[in-house]
Amino acid sequence: MSRLSKLCGALSLSVALLLGGQADAQDSVAAAGGGPAAATPAAASGGDAEKGKALFTNNCAQCHAVTDEVVVGPGLKGVRQRTPGEDWLIKWIRNSSAVIASGDPYAVQVFNKFNKIQMSNFPNLTDDDIKGILAYIDQASAPQEATVGGAGQAQARGGGGASAENGDGSAGGPSELFTFVLVALLVVMLLVLGVLLVIVTILSRAVSPAATGEGAPTTVPFTQRLREGLTNAVNNSTLRSIVIWLFIFVVTKESVDGLYSIGIQQGYAPKQPIAYSHKLHAGQYKIDCNYCHTGVNKGKSAHIPSANICMNCHGVIKKESPEIQKIYAAIEQNRPIEWVRVHNLPDFAYFNHAQHVNVGNVQCQTCHGQIEKMEVVEQRSSLTMGWCIDCHRKTEVNTKDNAYYDKLVALHRKESKEPLKVANIGGLECSKCHY
Numbered sequence: 001m002s003r004l005s006k007l008c009g010a011l012s013l014s015v016a017l018l019l020g021g022q023a024d025a026q027d028s029v030a031a032a033g034g035g036p037a038a039a040t041p042a043a044a045s046g047g048d049a050e051k052g053k054a055l056f057t058n059n060c061a062q063c064h065a066v067t068d069e070v071v072v073g074p075g076l077k078g079v080r081q082r083t084p085g086e087d088w089l090i091k092w093i094r095n096s097s098a099v100i101a102s103g104d105p106y107a108v109q110v111f112n113k114f115n116k117i118q119m120s121n122f123p124n125l126t127d128d129d130i131k132g133i134l135a136y137i138d139q140a141s142a143p144q145e146a147t148v149g150g151a152g153q154a155q156a157r158g159g160g161g162a163s164a165e166n167g168d169g170s171a172g173g174p175s176e177l178f179t180f181v182l183v184a185l186l187v188v189m190l191l192v193l194g195v196l197l198v199i200v201t202i203l204s205r206a207v208s209p210a211a212t213g214e215g216a217p218t219t220v221p222f223t224q225r226l227r228e229g230l231t232n233a234v235n236n237s238t239l240r241s242i243v244i245w246l247f248i249f250v251v252t253k254e255s256v257d258g259l260y261s262i263g264i265q266q267g268y269a270p271k272q273p274i275a276y277s278h279k280l281h282a283g284q285y286k287i288d289c290n291y292c293h294t295g296v297n298k299g300k301s302a303h304i305p306s307a308n309i310c311m312n313c314h315g316v317i318k319k320e321s322p323e324i325q326k327i328y329a330a331i332e333q334n335r336p337i338e339w340v341r342v343h344n345l346p347d348f349a350y351f352n353h354a355q356h357v358n359v360g361n362v363q364c365q366t367c368h369g370q371i372e373k374m375e376v377v378e379q380r381s382s383l384t385m386g387w388c389i390d391c392h393r394k395t396e397v398n399t400k401d402n403a404y405y406d407k408l409v410a411l412h413r414k415e416s417k418e419p420l421k422v423a424n425i426g427g428l429e430c431s432k433c434h435y
Helices: 002-032 049-059 086-094 096-101 105-113 127-141 150-156 176-207 222-235 237-260 278-284 307-314 322-332 353-359 364-368 385-394 403-415
Strands: none
Touching: 049 127, 086 096, 086 127, 096 105, 222 237, 307 322
């Protein structure tokens, strides 16, 4: 019992230390006293800076920074002041090739200064889109007002320390994940304690001497008692039947699971001819998926990026890398890079990326997993028919500001108060995917 008391004491001390650590973390956050950041300056008139931020991230951030930093192309801080004007910028962003071909002196100067790297053209961007991008650049590159007296601001809101929320409205201090981990550790420690108690009890009985009929202790070898216990268990018809039926059940289940997994490549992560890291490009550098997979918003296939897309950056970045040299070799030999396809659907199944990504606003991670964290791409989802149907049953249709769905929504509301799901607009019909 003394050992058990010590173990319980150690458990209590561990829990106290963990709780103390959480309190210390909260105190340290409160001591920081950082109030919300000062409001950013208003964007230049004539453009939606919020919309421009999304467009800049998706189309421009791979080659340009909103500061003076040169990435592939020049930094864009003060771009309105050093260029011929907004109208010129609109023409340049939409079709820089045409501006250079026209002989425009400033365009030719920029083109030559940055090693004659051809900037991508964006004919799909409207004037308002480009003005929004310029407004975002002005807003992001403007000097930020320093936040003074963070602790005083927190006190003015009614607290002596940091505010209870961050700028985005999320709770400050340790997250709920910390509490969950703490509780999980406590449960695991209790389970370990229970298992140890059971083991101690069994061993105590195993090593204790057996009593004779007269009450005198007689020592029986442990191996003999173990052998007799196993013999009795084997000769027990009930226990033997349970083991046999359990064995049959396990074998049957594994066989059925094996049959269902035929043709499923979940977890498939082939070695590619060039070691490309999504974790580096999409994760660390936050290159938007649409920049490389150009067909994802327009067609059935997302498209595997061609070598010239790689050269938009690697014409000047890490040219000496052995992996980048493989791209140069493919271009010089006029042969495609033989990427190994990871996600495969049967020929009889139809899937359209544009319908899901552009219309349905489905995020890449929904089907492909957290691709921005993968060093080597692997198939995370099963991509089975049941998996797709389950998604269609649960996913609500985004009908906001889309007149196409107005009549469907009206008809659906007559029959049900539930939100309109993909299943309600034919998402479970066989001909949707098989034809």
